Every structure is written in structure tokens, then in C-alpha cells.
Amino acid sequence: MKAGSLPWLLRFELKSMRFSLPKIGYLFLAIMIILPALIEGLWPAPQLAALPAQTTPLMLVYGTLVLFYACVINLGASLVGAQESLAARHDFDLLLASPARGRAILGARLIGVFVRAQGLQAMIGFFLLLWLLADGQLRWLIGYLVLTAVGFAMTGLAVMLFLLLSLSLGPVGGARVAGIVGKTLIVSSGVIGSQIALLVLHPSLTEILAKFAIIGAKGGLSWQGLTLAPARGLFGAPGPAMLVGLLGLALFALPARLMAGPFRTVLTESANLGQGTRRRSSTRIFTFRTALFLAILRKEWRCLRRDRMTWQRVISSILMMIPALLFHNGPLTPHFYALRAALAAIWLPGNIIGIVMERVGVTDEQKLVLAIAPHAPRTLAAQKYGAALMITLALVVPPVACALALFPLYAGAAVIGMVSNCTLQTLAVPKLAAFGRFLGFAPDHAGPRLIIFIFQTLMSGLVAGLVYVWISSR
Amino acid sequence: MVPALKLSALRFAYRGEAEVVAGLDLTVAPGEFYALLGPNGAGKTTSLRLIPGLLKPQSGSIQVCGIDAVADSIEARKIIAWLPDEPMLYDALTPLEYLEFVAGLWGIDARIAQARAEILLNELDLWGQRDQRCGSFSRGMKQRACLAGSLIHEPRLLLLDEPLTGLDAAMARRVKAMLRARTQAGAAVILTTHILDVAERMADRIGILHHGRKIAEGNFAELAGQASHGNTTLEDVFLDLVERGMVE
Incomplete structure (x- = not known):
């Protein structure tokens, strides 16, 4: 293999993707995503089992939804891949200063973006393959090839988007926005796509809600794998597959040329994040508040509301609720809205409370600042916990009070759900954080935080499911 | 006069490892600029972390402006500044x-x-x-x-671990002037650095640590006296003393 050539560089690019705890966390997330699909694959719903071999209008609609959904999730994964490969790595200067050809360097990096983004999809593909094998319908695998081509196209699009974001928002802002948008798309698109698909397949709203509660109870973040299956209906023929494949490759090749050409400077700037020396004058009057509790509360609130992961989780939680609120086959009665509001009240604040407890009550980004302060650790821990509770109350009490006034039964159920959700999370999150520390990770490390996030979603889903069953039985 | 800092027979070892601070004695007067030098792993940072109670010594005593910092680290922290690397x-x-x-x-x-x-x-x-x-x-x-x-x-006692890292020349000069102004106002500064020029120009006294022990202390002239003849810069003196410390 010639030194400096594309395959030689690609070898290093792939080697750099070592398995780390965050990666294991994402793998865990991927397994949780496909788990319900696997269960559904082994015990298929009657509607899925009855899918005919020929394309029907229903399957066409379904397939289009799948294609749209595959585009969205691939775009999200590719944006994260672009952020990780193009912005978070600091070896651009070294590579571009080497005698290797610019096109080979950037081509290898672009393939790296694609491989990173496809990690999740590949996991699903593996289980899809098992499913199709069990089903004896391997010919429908052509559908997955189309989705891979979509992945290529979306990688290209994501890199171009990343370059544009870096140009308009600067290297730091561009990478940050790309990361937020990408992760939000990944988490939320699966759920939205799958719920729409479920609504198409399942005529009964009650059934859908029951399904939703069960998904939550099972801890599945989405039914991503399930939504891939109908691709076998739409993409059974090789013609469209080849067309999408060619388009995908073209979209993949375009950013490689752009990166090697006019956007090369943008890329190298993006890879040198943290060197921002932008000056900005301000006339804002800032008044100090230095009472101990107030200082901690203000600092915690600022850190929390400026935390990317907080908003990612909040937006994802809201997006997860939208399909259940928008799509319905039954009458729009107060019962309909109250039930959904009750479930939302458990799901959304459950996740938010979890975030607050984890970020404010249990951990601190800079433990040394607190360790050096002239207070006993217990005093500071109590103040931080108090701040966490105050933020939680401020976020949760107003909507709950309104709901309680309108629908006492559902709001009561929501309160019970929320309290148990909060209690479970408050008890468990410190243990998970301590486990993360035991493994030698910083409190804000992506791996432990991801595990905590998955746990919170699981708990919220479990409690929402139980409350749903309780309300339904009354 | 009550010293700003007095360490006596201070010992510390991380769990299951060899002693990082091995019987350290150190006294710094108010208004004094003290530079703590030593090769990597000599115990400089660990020594500084022991003073505000970030680590607990296995034995020995720490007095900060007359306050027993081992018994009452909270009271001591009120007058300490800590700048990590x-x-x-x-x-x-x-x-x-x-x-x-x-x-x-x-x-x-x-x-x-x-x-x-x-x-x-x-x-x-x-x-x-x-x-x-x-x-x-x-x-x-x-x-x-x-x-x-x-x-x-x-603060009345400033513990600064590599405070000039990452600063440009103009800003480094400004920070040095700030620190000098604080010592003139009566605060004591203890700084660790690998930039020996800073220690040579600014410090009233220099201590050299090696394997958790203080192997030399004094102003530049005194240190030069302890080193072999012919060493004219702090770099030469430092390397000579550390080398001898290693032999011992």
C-alpha cells in the first residue's frame, strides 16, 4: 500500500475509531432501538405478517415514509459524524502539511464521516438481515442497499451543511449547531417515523397508545428497525435502487471536491476549535448576587440552560410526543387531550428532572472550584441539591397546577407518575454517576451521561406505561 | 512574625504507591515570593494540593498564617488562593x-x-x-x-501551579507585575514553574524538590554556592543539584 495514498490514509482514519465507553453507550442505544423491532420481527404484528408480495398503495405510502425517515436519521448521524471527524480532530494541520495529496486526505476523512454515521445503521442492518433470513425473504434486502445509498447521499449533504454552518456561524458555532441538530435528529426521527408508521398500520388509536406505552415500558427509544422493514415493499425492484445509488454517490463525491477546493480553509479552521478570540463589546449591566445559595442557584441555572445536552434531550422529548398528539383516529374529546397531557407530563418533566438532578444535584463540571471553597462538602452538597430542587419546581409546578385545575384525575395520575419517576431517577442517577466515576470518567463524560440518559428514558417510559394502564382501567 | 506558610515533616503517599511528599519542611514569610522547582514527578503539585486540604497528609503539620490547616482546612481556605495547572x-x-x-x-x-x-x-x-x-x-x-x-x-497566601502557562510575553509580564504587587502588599506567593528564568528573576527564595524531598533552598546566590563551581545560570544550578540529588 503506497504511503500517502487514499487506502493508506483510510487505514489510519478507521484505526482512530477505537472502541471507547461512549461508543459502547451508543451501541447500547442502538441495541435498545432495534430490540423492539427484533421482538416484533420474531412475533410479527398480524398486519406486518400479512404484507403482500406486490406493492400496494398503502405500502407505497409506507415506503415513502421510510425513505423520508431514513434520510432524516442518516442526515442526523452524518452531521454528528461530520462534527466528530471534521471539527473535533486536530490533525488537519499535520495531514495537510504532509506530502500526501489533499484529495486523498479529504477523501479518507469523508469516508470516515460515512463510516461513523453508518455505525448505527449497520447495527440495525445486521438485525434486519437476521429478520429477513428468518422470514425467508432475502430478496427484499435490496431495500437495505437503497438505504445505504441514501446514507452516502446524506453524508454528502451533511458535510456540505457542516461547511455552510461553519462559514456562517464560525468554526465553533458551526460545529456546535451541527452536533445538536444531528443528535436531535437521530433520537427524535426514529420515534416520529415509527409512530407515523404504526398509525398507518394500526387503525385503532387505543392500540397505538397501548403500543406506545409498551414501547416505553420496554425501554425502546424508537422502532427504527421496524420502519425499515416495509422498504422491502417499495424497493423490491432493482431500477429505483440503482437510481438512488447513483444519486447517492454523486452527492458523496461533490463535498469531497468542495473540501479539497474552495472550502479547504473552512475545514482547517473548524479543526482548530477553541482558538476563538472574537471580541464583543457589551453594554449589559451585570449585577452581582453573592449570597451562597443565590450564587450557586444562578450558576447552576446558567450552566443548565446553556448545556447542549439539556436542549437536545428536551427537544427530543417534545418531538417524541408530537405524533401521539397530532395523529388520531378517534374523536377529539377532553379525555383524548387529558390522557396525552398526563403522559406528556410524566415523560417530559421526567426527563427534565433527571437532567437537573444529574447536572445540578449530583455532579459538578469543576469539582475543584467547590473543593477549594471555604465550606464543608456537606454544606455545598446541600446547597446544590436545594438549587436542583428549586429549578425542578420552577419547571414542573406551573404546568402541573394548570392541568390539575382542568383535569384533576389525569393531572393527579401525572403527578403520581412524575413523583415516582423523579424518585426513581433521584435514587438511581447518583449511583450511575458514581459508577461512571468508578470507571474513571469525568462527570460530564459522554459515555456515563449517555447511559444515564438511556436510563432516564427507560424510567419515564416505564412510569408512563404504568400510569396509562392505571388510567385505562378506570 | 507569623509565617504565611509553615510545613513541618509533611508526608503523603497515594494509596498503594511510594511517598510523593517525604518529610517536607518549608517556611514562607508574608510578602515573600517563593518558587518551588523540581523535575516532573518531584511532588510539587501534590505539595501545593496538601495545603488547602485537597489531599490529606499522612503525617506532619500545615500552618497557614497561624491556622492549623490540617485540623481546620475551611478556615485556612478563606485566605488561600489556589490556581491549578x-x-x-x-x-x-x-x-x-x-x-x-x-x-x-x-x-x-x-x-x-x-x-x-x-x-x-x-x-x-x-x-x-x-x-x-x-x-x-x-x-x-x-x-x-x-x-x-x-x-x-x-488572599494572603497564593498557591500557583504553573501560572504563566499559555500566556503571551506581554500578558506574562503583566501577571508577574500583579503578583509582585500582591507580595508588596503583604501576601505570600508560592509558585511552581518549569520556566527557570521566571524563578530566577522574581523569586526571593527558591526551593528545589526531588522525590518529595527538599534538596536545596535559598536565593540564587545561595543555591549557586551549593552547586558545583562554574554554574552561572539557574538552569545549570538546578540541573546540577537535581543530578546530585538523584545520586544521593
């Missing part, structure tokens, strides 16, 4: 917000804290970036913001 900043906060938080931890009156914050940020050339989040700062800017945080409560 890695800036301890919150990326999501602006320098002003960070200073407000630190002032709150030290219980400084809001008006006084606000006035001091403005002076410090101006002195460290960060006033123009007072509303910019620290996460976007360069290494040097983070170091300056962190220094401002450690000085806001007007």
Missing part, C-alpha cells in the same frame, strides 16, 4: 458570571466583589470579553480568567 472554569459561564460565583463561595459582599471583578478583568485584559463564554477562550485567556477567580477574595 489546568484552568478550573465553567465553559458555559462568562468571566463575570464565574467571578460572581466564586465571590459567592467566598462570601464576599456583592458590591465589593463587583468592583474587584472589574479591576481584575481590566488588569488581566479580559474586560472586553466579560460577556463571552469561557468555553470559547484560548488557553491563555482561560488561565487569566481562572487567575482572576483565585484573586477575587484578596
